[in-house]
Amino acid sequence: MRFRDDERGQSVQIGAVLLFATLIVAFSSYQAFVVPQQNQAVEFSHNQQVQGELQDLRNAIVSMPGGGSTTATSVTLGTTYPSRALAQNPGPPSGSLRTQGTGDERVAFSVRNATATGETGDVWNGSLRSYDTGVVSYDPRYNVYDGAPLSVYEHSVLYNEFRSGTIVTAGQTVVDGRTISLVAVNGSLERTSTGATSVDVRPVSSAEETILVEAPDGDSPVTVNLTSRLSASRWQTLLDGEEHVRDVTEPPSDAPGEFRTVRITLDPGVTYRLQLTKVGVGTRVTEEPPEYLTREGGPVEPVTKGQSRDVTLEVRDAYNNPVSGVSVNASVDGDNTGSLAQEMVYTDGDGHATFTYETTGSTSADTHQINATTNATAALDARPFDGSLPKNVTVDVRVQGGGGGGGGGAGAYDISWTDPQDTDGNGGDALSDCSQSACTWDVGASDGDTLALESVIDPTYEGVDVDFAVSDSSVGTVSPGNGTTGSDGAATTTLTAQSDGTVDVLASTSEGSAVIEVTVENVEEASSSEQVGYVDGSGTARVGDESRVDFDVQNTGSESATITGIRVESTGSNHVTIAEYNGGSGAGQHEVYIAASTPGRLEVNSYSIGTTTSLTASATLAPGEQAQVTMLNFRNNGGNTVSAADDELTVTLFFQDGSSTTFSFVPPGY
Structure with missing residues (x-):
């Protein structure tokens, strides 16, 4: 037998080699193509998660106006890949979250030509007032997903910078109707990690109060300058639809690097509510010293x-x-x-x-x-x-001569009150136990809620100035607040009842004063619904992507009125809900916002048209106050925004005292 030339085993060896080679090629292809694709999907999913977390960070910053408290937000800077038995992953991707420009005074916002009244006008006198700020950016460092954007927050706007362009993910709240809200970012933040980091946003200077400002004249309108990475044309788009924005331009500036200055010019002849806030992030946050008294x-x-x-x-x-x-x-x-x-x-x-x-x-x-x-x-x-x-500050205080119900003292004349029962226009069963120094007034038995009061001087002098005042305006008020004696030596005023109680009414001259104590009984207090109503012609509706409705209500009474609930009805068949998703603290950041001295809001996921609901925060209107109400956005069954222009809206307001008022209006579009 010959075994030397036997070749029957070679096919098995060749097959094994080919199989091994196939496995090597398959594994290499998996490592080279499948693993990167799967990791890219992980990185893309992480970036989407971070976008939501950056929205939370942005909302924490823009919610600080109004006296917010420190808010902690978590941002997942990096991610991890799924573990693999044989294939290998690259190192876990990381990301960087940091502030930019907060240490550079050229990165700022400023207000010019804004004037206020009173002592506030000593500071807000139209001159340029500038405030340092900065941006917060997130820069991911992925291994595979190389198209990820640089995410930036600045001046209430959140946007993504791609190689091909910029996409805004949260709009501006700088100008909203007649409200200017500016938030300065202060501090130093520099975080790089593959995991999550917590960012504390704390209010350094914040309050609910606003100041009223206006341009000094038509030739010097209020302007707001922003140091921004966005162009003026992009800001023009962001501000599109703001009725009081006259122009958006890009003047020459010394802004550093990729920043430029954007100037927003507002309409003159309008009184604006200005709210400034300073928030701190990271370290090296500076406190604010006193500026004015x-x-x-x-x-x-x-x-x-x-x-x-x-x-x-x-x-x-x-x-x-x-x-x-x-x-x-x-x-x-x-x-x-x-x-x-x-x-x-x-x-x-x-x-x-x-x-x-x-x-x-x-x-x-x-x-x-x-x-x-x-x-x-x-x-x-x-x-x-x-x-x-x-x-x-200098405060004027007027001191009046002493005296009581019976007269004024040792001057050139005495002053006293006439018994109200002897005063023309009074009398009947409404008054009892009356004299020159006291009187009980049953308002329920009167023909009205006013009582004539007459002061006289003895000896008689004509042309003497007399001032009138009350000790408790919640019980009664006087009008006019001053008068002049006639040829009979008398000067009169009218006391208007507000509530049950006792009120001292003072008549004073340079020579003395007199006081009469009036006990007020059986006052039928006006309900809040009798005091607060719709201001005719104030309703408007925005046409476009933002389906917003604004209208004004006014408290014409003498007592504060607190709005605790609302119901909105519409003749528009496609009006199903009111829902707003941006977040924030002012008008345009809630489903309903009432810009009163104590502002109120409705903050829910979605409000259903036609339902009655309680406000998230009640609004209180002071006597005589007029407040703007903003509702945003009207949506259809599909969740898309729809205009409310030219449809009849019926609004019912519910008050703390249990009363309610209903009014209807048809808002024109603009």
């Missing part, structure tokens, strides 16, 4: 000799928000002008410093001045004291 509330009511009056001031920072823990020094100017119970007071949590002004019998009956400052006490010794400086 202003008077809280209206003019100080007159004080009678021997009595006292509280005078409240407020310390604010550059963002017009209150600053606590600041020492305020004050003094009374001149001799025989009264004194202060304390000459230095620290501001409380609301930024308020309250001084008690005291008088004696020797205090001269005249208008005296209280000078206050947040500077050193030496500033009070300056002659003359400059109350126009931002950190100085």
Whole structure:
């Protein structure tokens, strides 16, 4: 037998080699093509997740206006791939979250030609006011998905920068109708990781209050400058539909790198609500020092000799928000002008410093001045004291001569009240137990809610000025607040009942004063629904992607009214829900927003047309206040926005006192 030339085993060996080669090629193809494709899908899915987390971060920042609290948001900077038995993954991808421009004063926003009244006008006098800010960006570092965008937040806008262009994912809240809301980002943030990181957004300067500003004249409109990575044309698109935006331009500037300056010019002749906020992220967040001192509330009511009056001031920072823990020094100017119970007071949590002004019998009956400052006490010794400086305030207090119900004292004449039962226009069963110094008034038995009051001087003089005031305006108010004696030595005013109680009515002249105590009974208080109503012609509806409706309501009564609920009905058959998804704190960031002095809102996933619902936060309208109501967005069954223009809307407002009011209007489109 010959075995040397036997070749029968070679086919098996060749087959094994070919099979092994096939496995090697298949594994190589899997490693080279399948694994990257699967990892790219993981990276793409992660980027979509991060977009949602960046929306949360953006919403945390824009919700700080209105006095928000510190909010923690989590951002997943990187991701991991699924484990594999044989194939290998590259290292886990990471991402970087950081602030840009917060340390560069050229990155800022500014307001020019905005003027305010009162002490606030010492600061907001039309000059340029600039505030440092910055952007927050997320830059992913994927192994495979090389088309991922750079995500950027700036000036309330969130957008993605791709190689081929920019896509905005959350719009602007800088200008919304007559409201200007600007949020400065402060601090240093630099995080790079393959995992999640927590970002604390805390309010450095924030409050619900706004200030009212307007242009000084038609030739100097209010302008807002933004240092932005976006072009003026993109901002023009973002602001499209804002009725008070006159122009958006890109003036020359020294903005660094990829930034440029965008100027928003607003219509003159409009009073705007300006709200400024500063938020901190990361480290090296700076606090805001006091910027100016202003008077809280209206003019100080007159004080009678021997009595006292509280005078409240407020310390604010550059963002017009209150600053606590600041020492305020004050003094009374001149001799025989009264004194202060304390000459230095620290501001409380609301930024308020309250001084008690005291008088004696020797205090001269005249208008005296209280000078206050947040500077050193030496500033009070300056002659003359400059109350126009931002950190100085001068408050006028009028001191009236002493006296009581029976007359005014040892001047050229005495002043007293006439018994209300003897005054023309009064009488009947409505008045009882009346004299020159007291009277009981049964309003329920009267023909109306007013009572004529007459003061007289003896001996008779014509042309003497008389001031009228009340001790408790919640019980009764007087009008007019001043008068002049006639040839009979009399001056009259009218007391209007507000609620049951006792009110002292003061008549005062330079020579003395008189007080009559009026006990008011059986007042039928007006319900909130009788006080608050729709302002005719105020309704408008936006036509376009944003299906928004605005209208005004006004409280014409003498008491505050609190709105706690709402129902909206529409003749438009395609109006199914009202739903808004952007988030935020002002008009245009809620399903319903009521821009009152105490603003209210409805914040839900979706409001169904025709249903009655409670507001998320109640709105309170002060007496005489007019407030804008914004509803956003009207949607159809498919969730798409639909205009409410030229459809009849019926709105029912529900109040804290249990009453409700219903009105209808047809908003024209714009």
